Amino acid sequence: MRINELYSDILMENTQYEFKAVLNQDNPIKWAKTIVAFANGDGGYIFVGVSNERDAFGLSLEEVDKTKNLVAVENDRHIFPHAKISYLLRSVDDNADHFVLGIRVYPAESVVRYREGDFNETVYVKGDGNSTPATPEDIISLSKRKFGVDNETTEKMYSADQWTDYIDLCKTYRSDGAEPGIKELQNEEIVSKDGFVKSGFLMFKDDYNGDDSLICCRLWRGKNKTGIVLDTLKVKGPISKGLKSAIAFIERNTKTGWKKTPAGGREEVLSYPREAIREALVNAFAHRDYSINGTQIDVDIYLDRIDIVSPGSWLLPKDYNEYPAGSIPSIRRNTIIAACFDVANLMERGGTGFQTMIESYKDVPEDKQPCVMIYPGFLDLRLYDKLYETTDDFKEMTDAELVLHLLEDGPKSASELQSATTYGSRSRFLEEVINPLIKDEKIYREGGIKSPKSVYKIKK
Template identity: 70%
Template sequence: MKINELFKDVIVENTECEFKATLNPDNPIKWAKTLVAFANGNGGILFVGVSDSREAFGLSLDEIDKIKNLIARVNDRHIFPHIKLQYSMRSVDEAAERFVLAINIKPAESVVRYREGDFNETVYIKGDGNTTPASPEDIISLSRRKSGVDNETTDIKYYEENWSDYINLCKEYRNDELPPTLKELQNEEIVSKDGYVKSGFLMFADDYNGDDSLICCRLWKGLNKAGVVLDHMRYKGPLSSVFSEAFKFIERNTKIGWQKTKNGGRKEIRSYPKEAVREALVNAIAHRDYSISGTQIDVDIYDNRIDIVSPGSWLLPKSYEEYPIGSIPSIRRNSIIAACLDVANLMERGGTGFQTMADCYKNASVEKQPGVLIYPGFLDLRLFDLLYDEDTEIEMDDISETERVLELLKSGPKSVKELQASSSYNSRSIFLKEVINPLIKAGKIYRDGPAKSPSSLMHLSTKVSPDM
């Protein structure tokens, strides 16, 4: 009997699967290194009672008991920290006298070593079908991936003026609209008791320009990357800045429509709920694997969805679909980066981000519910466009451009660029001449800042009723 007749998803030996005929008690390193390598990776299964040709001949119950005792002894004496594993068996004969033993090794939270004597330790990692000792570079990368890249105390002192961009982010999103105090940052271990910052907090400093903060944003015409890129930007710098800029990119490419209500009014409907977008983007920044060099977060907006793709494997033991909405455990790959976002009131410790996204889509159809696509080495958090192919009647063009601007400003100040992005105007000068300037002259809106400055914001005049 072949092994894939017992375990349908087993095809060949790879980075998460290996076969052994038996385990030799006289030379445990031969097989124990496989357990260590699996624990240092994403976990894996070692099948015992299977030949190299994938023939499942099985072992007796007595042999299986001896193997379990052997593994327990080796794990206790030679493997540090001790690995976590589970056993399962499946019979290979009708009489149920011989079994294949499946040893499921869980991924470890820290680097696992095989110890032979007091001063001889080796870290093993899994390749495609083989197990090898890790190089010093492999161990550094593995350590950073296991423990996070953001929790090291640096020799940089915290001075508020060097984190002005982060301070402004906190003021924008915190309920008290105040900057965090040094005591708050120390309580969250973002800054040490003697005033030195953790490495993760450096990624929020005003002068940070590391490649690992890169977010690439693209607007596509079509449903996949075979289409034309209509808009694209690359943001690099402090994480607070790249978050804000990427969020603005999505906002200016978010369509807005109005649905008639029963009382004759209009209800605003957005392609993507603002809260869902914010949670998705924060999640990608907080949980991406910063130890993987040469990668970035990708934000791709298609005709029917947004894909926010971040490097890093799924950390939870079960797939996304196996967790009921609202009960997804909170596991933080980057504890300090997550704490910085938490202090800014952008992230909650309870892991409620997915619940917030689900709440934003509670009235949408099943096929438009947000979800997570899990691939080897990266995650794709997907939000669907609520205005794409919608069955309900959405009015996009039955109100004037001036009315549209006034509707948009009810939710808060916006730049001319943001307002123009939701209009039918391609020319900024014509948009200013025909829409913005007449509204300013009529006293319905006003500009905060120089007329030619891209950072100047348009405000709804207090003379205009918010219920207009």
């Protein structure tokens, strides 16, 4: 029997129909990618029990049940978000012993991926009789209909007293210093007309504590991660808290210099312009892929640069270096989170954030301009220290400078200070680092010289 004798309008494989003799359980990607591709398109049918030559020989009822179970398991374990599927049967013989199983895949509201492990995801699209990995251009096209992980309407009603941290963020950065009203949040579709918040806005709620909001900050002594960590910060909570904490961490661990003005005065020069830091962090929070479990935003401060690494693939059709400086198109992975930053005056719909960073670095050489490095599943936005190597004051810290830096955060014991240095001998550390600092009246000891509770403090 031919397939068109069962379904008169089906003549051959195309973008809506595909034939499979059986579904191989040992190599499920061969047919699961078709489910993903149909879900990413207009939907379609996989007919199992049909040869490539359109002969419909069918499956036994036992084989039908095993096939449906195999599809359900694969959909549950490897297809995200899960594809919506239904089944239909047509008998191929008079005794109804064998059936063609039709697997109907419905079009998805968001981009569907086939996942093999946490960091190996592939988007497939349907061609004429085949399913192929999506190109960056395909993904951008699919993203036009992707609402993102943050656009679902929840059952939580908006109440300003539960979003105080976000409101404080708005007051800090809005030019009018005003609190956003419910009407404004509704106009931006952050809150529904009935007052229910979107899932992305929940990530700004005061008591939010999801693992997906984690941001990890580290200060390294040298130019790579093989050096000593001088300071660390981990923040998990509302996005607004993570943003403010990361900005504060960078500001306390980077330098301020001065340059003469034409009028003879002094002008402050920062290692990293405030607007560049702010834009880089907002970009990381707004565009990271929150669907990748077990990841976080990483902020690493090195001697000469800051790397801000966020999970999520590069969605644009061209490589970063193929776009003119400051003209990278804006594609929003998380529409509601980005809208929340819009309302707080921290992000513009025109995608001018990177241009702002470029402008703040216009007085430095081209090789020190902000840049994006693309890795599989991650983006690294790099900012260079504008003060590094411009004067002798900004060379790598000596052990004495390191001790003073550590004590700026509060009193510490000799053992705590020594552990951050290269000294293995306590006596040499005290003799060569601590005692000279005491003699120069830069620090002092509180407590007896042999007391285990004694600590060192900066002398004001």
